[in-house]
Amino acid sequence: MMNSLIPHSRTTLTTCPRAGALLTGALLMRARRQLRPSRLTALLARPHTRQYSGHPIREQKPRVRPQSLLTLAIETSCDDTCVAIVEKKGGAAKILFNKTITSDSSQYRGIHPVLAVQSHEQNIKTLIEEAKDTLPFVKIAPGSPRRGEKRKPNFITVTRGPGMNQSLGIGIDTAKELAFSWGIPILGVHHMQAHALTPRLVDALAREWPAPGEEKLNTTPMPPYPFLTLLVSGGHTQLVLSTSLTSHSVVVDTADVSIGDLLDKCAREILPKKVLSTLNTGSYGAALEKFAWPDAATDPMYDYDCYKVPPKREDEVKPWVSQERGWIVPAPLAGSRELKYNFTGLGGVIRQYAQTLSQYDFSGRQTLARVVMKLAFEHVVGRIIMVLQQYKLTPDGQPKNAAEAPWTAAYAQKQLDMKNKVPKPPKPSDSSSSSSDKASPFFTSDSFADAFSNNNNNNNTTTTTTKPPPSSSSSINVLDPYSDNRIKLILSGGVASNKYLRFILRQWLNARKFPHIRAVAPPLEYCTDNAAMIAWTGFEMFEAGWRTPLESISPTRRWSLDPAIKPTKIGTLKRDEYGVGLMEEGYFVKEERRNKDEVVKKRGFDDFDDFARKHGFN
Numbered sequence: 001m002m003n004s005l006i007p008h009s010r011t012t013l014t015t016c017p018r019a020g021a022l023l024t025g026a027l028l029m030r031a032r033r034q035l036r037p038s039r040l041t042a043l044l045a046r047p048h049t050r051q052y053s054g055h056p057i058r059e060q061k062p063r064v065r066p067q068s069l070l071t072l073a074i075e076t077s078c079d080d081t082c083v084a085i086v087e088k089k090g091g092a093a094k095i096l097f098n099k100t101i102t103s104d105s106s107q108y109r110g111i112h113p114v115l116a117v118q119s120h121e122q123n124i125k126t127l128i129e130e131a132k133d134t135l136p137f138v139k140i141a142p143g144s145p146r147r148g149e150k151r152k153p154n155f156i157t158v159t160r161g162p163g164m165n166q167s168l169g170i171g172i173d174t175a176k177e178l179a180f181s182w183g184i185p186i187l188g189v190h191h192m193q194a195h196a197l198t199p200r201l202v203d204a205l206a207r208e209w210p211a212p213g214e215e216k217l218n219t220t221p222m223p224p225y226p227f228l229t230l231l232v233s234g235g236h237t238q239l240v241l242s243t244s245l246t247s248h249s250v251v252v253d254t255a256d257v258s259i260g261d262l263l264d265k266c267a268r269e270i271l272p273k274k275v276l277s278t279l280n281t282g283s284y285g286a287a288l289e290k291f292a293w294p295d296a297a298t299d300p301m302y303d304y305d306c307y308k309v310p311p312k313r314e315d316e317v318k319p320w321v322s323q324e325r326g327w328i329v330p331a332p333l334a335g336s337r338e339l340k341y342n343f344t345g346l347g348g349v350i351r352q353y354a355q356t357l358s359q360y361d362f363s364g365r366q367t368l369a370r371v372v373m374k375l376a377f378e379h380v381v382g383r384i385i386m387v388l389q390q391y392k393l394t395p396d397g398q399p400k401n402a403a404e405a406p407w408t409a410a411y412a413q414k415q416l417d418m419k420n421k422v423p424k425p426p427k428p429s430d431s432s433s434s435s436s437d438k439a440s441p442f443f444t445s446d447s448f449a450d451a452f453s454n455n456n457n458n459n460n461t462t463t464t465t466t467k468p469p470p471s472s473s474s475s476i477n478v479l480d481p482y483s484d485n486r487i488k489l490i491l492s493g494g495v496a497s498n499k500y501l502r503f504i505l506r507q508w509l510n511a512r513k514f515p516h517i518r519a520v521a522p523p524l525e526y527c528t529d530n531a532a533m534i535a536w537t538g539f540e541m542f543e544a545g546w547r548t549p550l551e552s553i554s555p556t557r558r559w560s561l562d563p564a565i566k567p568t569k570i571g572t573l574k575r576d577e578y579g580v581g582l583m584e585e586g587y588f589v590k591e592e593r594r595n596k597d598e599v600v601k602k603r604g605f606d607d608f609d610d611f612a613r614k615h616g617f618n
Contacts, residue, residue, distance in 0.1 A: 077163025157538030
């Protein structure tokens with residue numbers, strides 16, 4: 001307990017750790033002319049040793065106990081009503097509450113927007129009340145067995161978009177009510193950004209809860225930036241390059257339907273009616289995988305009928321042919337190397353063949369289930385390989401030329417040089433070769449430039465790097481210990497739980513000479529929509545200083561991660577119904593941190609020293 005001063009008589013103050021009064025109480029007495037400045041100075045200089053209520057009074061050192069961050073998160077972008085309470089301290093996190101209720105639209109064989117809205121309205125209040133019961137108690141004093149009131153969260157996190165407008169609105173309205181009643185900030189986050197950051201949540205959950213004094217140790221979540229994320233769900237199919245928390249570039253996008261939508265629609269035609277009658281909304285894709293490969297769920301070493309990667313590009317684009325049944329299924333975008341996804345043609349052909357089969361032709365239906373997943377997943381993975389080849393990565397995931405890879409420090413330095421029009425350095429001559437060993441202090445032997453300049457010169461000569469302008473030197477953290485030119489690949493979204501997709505991706509990376517690129521996927525329970533990933537995204541944005549103005553937060557039906565790409569399928573939507581770029585103006589504001597001088601200036605003092613001097617500190 002901190003030393004404190006409380007009124008004991010008209011002329012004296014006494015120190016009482018039990019009372020818990022603040023030091024500013026003495027300042028208030030001085031302001032009311034109840035205490036002389038000389039007496040206040042003497043009291044502050046001399047610790048008291050009187051007895052108070054039978055307890056000896058002694059000087060105690062204040063205990064600094066950094067409080068953990070606590071947030072309540074809401075996710076209602078589609079038909080899942082999700083609420084979570086997550087706590088974060090240092091680099092570790094723990095989930096206090098995480099529950100999801102999915103609307104039952106099985107009679108419509110798909111997501112029904114009206115039923116989804118009704119489900120949100122019926123269940124969100126119940127989940128909020130259940131979540132409140134798990135809020136931790138505020139301790140009265142260190143070591144005290146007594147418990148105080150329930151601790152309120154530091155802020156509210158809610159999905160702002162993209163998603164179904166009315167569903168998003170229910171979650172946002174509920175979050176605004178909680179934020180207003182508790183008097184705390186609110187953060188409206190991007191749903192796909194949350195999917196991309198899910199592996200960092202999993203890493204935080206696996207860490208041990210930090211002991212007192214260890215909160216600032218190893219706080220950087222893994223995997224570090226940059227990384228590629230394959231976002232595959234019922235609403236999106238994107239390959240995104242993330243270079244920072246708020247910088248995301250869409251490398252490959254779908255021009256029509258998503259892969260999750262493709263699998264769901266094909267499952268409704270392929271699966272027998274007996275199987276469909278037992279399914280709930282949102283589980284069609286998972287049921288299709290189980291129907292196609294029933295033994296894969298129990299065998300972790302399942303080889304999917306000795307699957308082999310097509311050896312060449314011409315083998316990739318060959319149509320799948322069944323001589324027995326006369327089926328021909330073309331591969332998506334077989335005659336194009338354009339970096340985009342297209343699933344419409346594949347889904348139409350599969351559904352056409354499925355409608356010709358009898359309900360009891362399980363062999364034919366199982367064959368179609370395997371074919372649609374095989375061709376769709378090979379199409380997705382094939383574009384990833386094209387991107388890796390375009391960046392000219394070595395087998396271990398490193399770029400051959402760091403200045404050409406958009407996630408490296410050398411690339412960022414190149415862009416700054418072009419912006420500032422820095423002239424190219426002269427080529428080193430024979431006479432200057434001896435002085436080339438004196439590298440600029442901006443780059444060290446551990447930096448990206450030195451690491452890759454040697455790889456780019458076959459004659460074993462050392463190139464000299466020019467020092468950038470002072471204004472740009474701080475914008476690139478060359479010596480960041482967590483930075484690495486080696487790219488990471490992350491799978492996220494509902495379809496990322498498909499083991500067949502994970503198997504094909506790993507086989508293709510090995511066969512296409514990228515065996516050292518690590519593909520990371522979160523556990524199956526965190527692949528689908530959940531509020532825990534929304535909470536984690538809120539933590540990262542909150543700690544970076546970002547807030548969402550309470551008066552301006554509203555549902556954003558279509559919201560692109562990439563500021564250079566408008567959302568697809570805009571149609572007749574108004575401009576204010578979709579967003580371009582994660583950090584579009586008005587979506588987030590940076591919190592201005594006020595120092596102690598700014599606080600006392602509002603009270604009529606010049607600075608904090610003037611405040612202390614006039615109140616008898618000096």
